[in-house]
Amino acid sequence: MTNQTTKMYLQIVRELRLLIQAENIKPGEKLPSERELAERLQVGRSTVREGLRSLELLGLIETKRGEGTFLTDYRKHKLVDVLATFILQDSKALEDVQVTRELHEKEAIRIVVGSSKLNQLPVWTSLLNQLTEEGSIIREDLIREILISSNNRLSLKMWFLLKQFGEHPFQGYSTLEEKGYIQKLIEAIIDGEIEQALGTFAAWTDWLSKGREII
Template sequence: MDKKQENKKVFLEIVHQLRELIKHEGIQPGEKIPSERVLSERLNVGRSSVREALRSLELLGLIETRHGGGTFLSAVHSNQLVEILASFILQENKAVEDVHIVRRMHEKEAIRVICSEQSLRNLPVWESLFMKLELENEIVRDLLLRELIIASGNRLALKIWIQLVAYSSTPLKKVSTREEKPMLQMLIKSIQLGYEKEALNAYENWINFLRNSSS
């Protein structure tokens, strides 16, 4: 089992363990869940692995950490979300593609939102990214995507997107290539001008390029 698959397995074990604890011990929203040390001992995994999994769950709003007080269960509906998310990110084949699809849905919706609002189109980050491409011929891919989600103003979408990217096999954390430069510049410039159709087309062309390059 490679490192990525092992990390997914650990995450799933922690999610299942928390779900069982919540069910059998009757932990209610706002009540404390076991500590990193306890979970580490029960699962026989390193505390660093537990810490990363808990951090992911916190980003999704499923748990909350209180300084000096421990970690607590959030709203009941959040537990349903973690089950749904875990069932996708830790399965193979079609589920992996489902992760890509859901991630792209968030990214395309962010593009639509930004194109529809002048204040978002005029954010200085777009010109900065465009000039970085012009001068350096590259940017970190997920930097652009992250800025799209952030600019759209949907905090829940950002939390979910962060987790989808973490379990995506697309090499989004690498820098773009020269071949991608015109597609990325077209995407950014179309967003600045509010040309939704052109922006979405540029986005699709770029994503298809990445998929073909990694296949």
Template sequence: MITNDGLKQGDKIPSERELTERLKVGRSSVREALRSLELLGLIETRRGEGTFLGDFKNNQLIKLLGMFILEDPNVKNDITKTKKLLEKDIIRNICLLTDNEQLQALRKNENEDSDILFDRIMDLESNRLLYRIWDVLKSYSAEIMDDYAQLDHNSVISFLDALIEGDSEKAIAIYERKDSSRNLI
């Protein structure tokens, strides 16, 4: 419906009555669905004005899904493996960047804490959904991990240089050396 009607962020969505007719469902079902979408931040209700499409980038769906993930007793291993896969994909994607100006700027901050630097590198991922999933997994892994190793200063420099050169194999090899000493960056 959003695509068919050409609706964009900030546009008014059809009324409850119209949604009921178009979707051929009861009004209570439409109200419940709208309440759920509002809780997730996908829509915004303005008194006297109507209901509008929200900014999907700010929705809470990823965090909500994460809460369910944490209920599984095997979650520690799953989170670690998934986070590692995402980090490798993000590293590969960043190595494909044709404009490495942002990486060059990070290279100037090479003495920064490696966790902060790695977060800044991950933030260069253009796929915002991939980045948000990684960010949630990072938060959860910080809660469940007792300790983890960091890259030493020389490895941070080598890692940044590999990213700037677009050498994903070298960057991932440095990343995995760090990983083998304990956990992820």
């Protein structure tokens, strides 16, 4: 039985998938123990572990010493994390991260502004009020709302990841000048003015990167 064409640990991954399906194990719930799996699948425990470890690195399962192995919420896989540290080693890569993040942001703006449903969401006027009254909106808040409203969870997820990767240059509160950009962008969204919205976004981004250079 040790002479297989397909590697055993991959078989484990497959079996595990079937098992999860068959027993209807939901995210957060517990998987059989390593020893039990080894028994049931008629393989050594170390082989089971090789399969489990690879799934863990993918963020598909979570193990807790002394407790067991659990199926994770798929929404928080860390594959990109891993890839990133491997792949992103030169400075061009960091720039790519930023460009790619902005790519997702721009598209989300297009989606939201272009939809007469989405651009009338109460959240926009709410944000506008919050801005004029308290002045406590920061870039991330607005962009996040836009991403969420654009209704593409995958894109949202990537955005979150990219955001974590890149530098975090402007976590603080907005300056007066930045508030102007924010306000213009929100107004353009509500008015459904795509060009206006994208233009403001571009100007804002430019302004930010200029500030970055000064530092």
